[in-house]
Amino acid sequence: MKGNFRLRRIASFGMLAVLALALAACEQHPNTTFSPHSDYGLAIDFLWDRLLLLATIVFVLVESALIYIVFRYRKREGDQRPPQTHGNVVIEIFWTLIPAFILLFIAVPTVRTIFKTQAKAVAGALQIEVIGHQWWWEFRYPEYGIITANEIYIPTGRTVNFKLTSNDVIHSFWAPQLGGKRDLITNRTNYIWLTPDSTMQPAEWNGFCTEYCGTSHGKMRFRVFTVKPDQFASWVAKERGPAVFGATAIPTPAPAAGAATPAMIVPVSEGSAEPGYTFPANQPEFDYAKPHTPVPAGMTFTRGLTGNAHRGQQVYSSAACIGCHAIAGNPASMANIGPNLTHFGSRATIGAGSFPNTPAYLALWIKNARVMKPGVIMPTLGMNEFDPVLKTQVTKAQGGLDDQQIADIVAYLSALK
Ligand code: HEC
Ligand SMILES: [Cu+2]
Structure with missing residues (x-):
């Protein structure tokens, strides 16, 4: 009976080891x-x-000794009672x-790793302030005066020092392939730094909130783009100012009558100014993201509505x-209750990674954000929704927007590259 138990124990430890190897x-x-x-x-x-x-x-070592002793000293025919000991100092x-x-x-x-990873970031590190909100991420680059949400661009080869605080409850910052995780706590400032490999090609990485923080905790994701230093500089130059707007972007918010994937309609942009670097969207190899x-x-x-x-x-x-929202260039x-929308048109997702940023999803988001992502502060704004x-049902008197008005807002926000 005992031997059987040991064998099963050994087998289950073996399985675990194989699993760990397979994962690695x-x-x-x-x-x-x-x-x-x-x-x-x-x-x-x-x-x-x-x-x-x-x-x-x-x-x-332990299991071999155990197996050896179990077999070597097992009870045999005609064995005497072995000498009994109680306590042995050696x-x-x-x-x-x-x-x-x-x-x-x-x-x-x-201990060495703890000291290394808890140490202060090197001087000259890129500072990024991370502010946790239920259920989205605010990112600020004080050095450049940039405020954005749910997406960060960082240059490869330069140390980034994240300053972590929370606006409401405890959240936790984790980008598994880059490093982490560390909590965002209300009455305390935490830091975490990392240096993306300098040899990497531009890439995007998933990030998550990993501390349960309420209803839509599971939809509190972010995205890190590790890009070449010159691409980063171009992105920074673009993000610092208001969006290049003046073009007539004309997306048509799509059908999507309960469909799982509303048709995507690409906004037509007549903008001439160079919008600056944005990580290329719709890369099949990044489908997981x-x-x-x-x-x-x-x-x-x-x-079939056309937005203006x-x-x-x-x-x-x-x-x-x-x-609730800020858009630089729109006085x-x-x-700053909700995400900064200054360059919203060049972001990849809506609602902290909940939906792809396409006109179709955006229209539904504006129409009824509280259905799209349960619990959000952003009110339901579509008329009769x-x-x-x-x-209650939203009325015109309460500022309810009809589909044409929403289509127009979609055209506006999508044009904010
Ligand atoms: C009471 C405050 C409030 C009002 C009013 C409001 N929003 Fe929001 N909005 C938010 C919050 C908070 C979020 C973040 C929700 C989340 O992802 O958890 C948000 C998210 C968004 C997003 C997604 C941003 C991103 O990066 O994911 C867009 C776009 C947006 N709002 C547009 C609008 C538009 C357009 C209106 C007016 C028609 C509006 N909002 C009215 C608070 C508000
Ligand atoms: Cu959370």
Whole structure:
């Protein structure tokens, strides 16, 4: 009976080891921590490898001794009762010293890694302030005067120092392939730094909130673009100023009558100014990073409408939006309760990674954000839509927008490259 139990234990430990190896061997998984792309990630990965090695040595030695003793000293025919001992100082000393010695081997690299990853960032690091909100990320680059949301661009080869704070409850910042995770706490400032590999090609990485923070915690994602220094400089130059707007972007918010994937209609832009670097969208190899949230049932939008960006600017500037959002270059819109929308048209997603940023999804988002992402502060704004928080239907008197007005706002926001 006992032997059987041991065998099963050995078998299950063996399975775990095989599983760990299999995980380590896989390069395809977008959210794996086993293929780090920063110094921080490498430090953690080194520690993991080292501890796994030490643990494996201990495991093999202990289990071999155990198996040997089980068989060597098993009960045989005609055995006498063996001598009984109670307490043995020598053995006591040994089995205290050996684990102490093992712990020392584990403690040294662990403590060194802790000190290394908790140390202050190097001087000259790029500072990024990360402010957690239910349920989105505000990112500020104080050095450049940039405020954005849910997406960060960082140059490869330069250390980035993230300053982590929260606007409401505790959140946690984690971009698995780059490094992390560390909490955003309300009455305390945390820091975490990392240096993306300088040899990397431009890439995008998933980021998550990893501390339960309320209803839509699972939809509090972000995205990190690691780009070449010159691409970063171009992006910074663009983000610093207001969006290049003046072009007549004319998207047609799409059908999407409850469809899982509304048709995508590409905005027509007549802008002539160079908009600056944006990470190329719709790369098939980055499909994993694309949101796959289905459109909630019952959401519809009038087919075939054409939005006008200039009209949209007017509608937006006299609607509730300006009480919560800021758009540089639009003096009516300077609030900061919701994400900064200055360059919203060049962002990849809507609602902290919930939906792709296409006119079709954007129209539905503006129409009824509280259905698209449960619990958000952003009110339901579509006329005759049911607000699931207030439990009433939105009327014109309350500022409800009809589909044409929403189409115009979509054209405006999509033009903010
Ligand atoms: C009461 C405040 C409030 C009002 C009013 C409001 N919003 Fe929002 N908005 C928010 C918040 C908060 C979010 C973030 C929601 C989330 O992702 O969790 C948001 C998100 C958005 C986003 C997605 C941004 C991103 O980067 O993901 C867009 C676009 C947007 N709002 C447009 C509008 C428009 C257009 C209007 C007016 C028709 C409007 N909002 C009115 C608070 C507001
Ligand atoms: Cu969270």
